[in-house]
Amino acid sequence: MRVLRALRPGLPDRRDHHAPHRRPRDGRPSRAAARQRSSPRTRARRRAVLGDGHQAPGHAGATQGSQGVTLEAAGFWGLAAVLLASSLAVVLTRNLFHSVLYLAVALVATGGVFLLLDAAFLFGVQLLLYAGGVVTIVVFAIMLTERLVGERIRQTSRSLVPGALLAVAVLGSVCVFLRRASLPVKRPPLAGALTAALGEALVTRYVMAFELLAVLFVAALLGALYFARTDD
Secondary structure, three states: OHHHHHHOOOOOOHHHHHOOOOOOOOOOOOHHHHHHOOOHHHHHHHHHHHOOOOOOOOHHHHHHHHHHHHHHHHHHHHHHHHHHHHHHHHHHOOEHHHHHHHHHHHHHHHHHHHHHOOOHHHHHHHHHHHHHHHHHHHHHHHHHHHHHHOOOOEOOOOOHHHHHHHHHHHHHHHHHHHHHOOOOOOOOOOOOOHHHHHHHHHHOOOHHHHHHHHHHHHHHHHHHHHHHOOOO
16 A cells, blocks of 8 residues: 555545545435535525524624514513403403403503503503502492492493494504504604603602692592491
């Protein structure tokens, strides 16, 4: 072998020349040979699907951003389904107390939509003021009314057909508006810390109205306790 290599110095080694193209026993080409003979378009497609081991700067952020948009859309449609189902249950449920509970679910779902729109302050106000305060007042009103009347109150859904037609008309109008509108609309920049400015206004400029509202809520709670007390 050394003599042959010395006589033919210009030829490559036979073992090294045939090593990448060596076929297995079943007649199929090896993976290394198939990878070397693949076209540039195939290699680019494989690199786009599987990745080439390193990502360009900003590629990971773009992937996370696309996943965030997908999760945000899924969360919106989930909250919209919960809001629609709970709103229908509010109208169609005969038990008034159950209807109020479904109303609380609808208000919480609305707060979730505010949270998806990056309005954390409106989300908190929705939970505290509406899902907490308004629902509590309505529950007290139902309990006091049933106690004064002496029988359980049941609601009857009247005019279902006109209400359904009106709902379909409103939905159609919203769909027509969305089709004609130029979407997506650019979100305007926020004008500073709005939440901090609102909190400062509540305790400085509008402090009197804020305190009177608190007194009104306390008076309503005391009145509810007075009427709900037993004769004993």
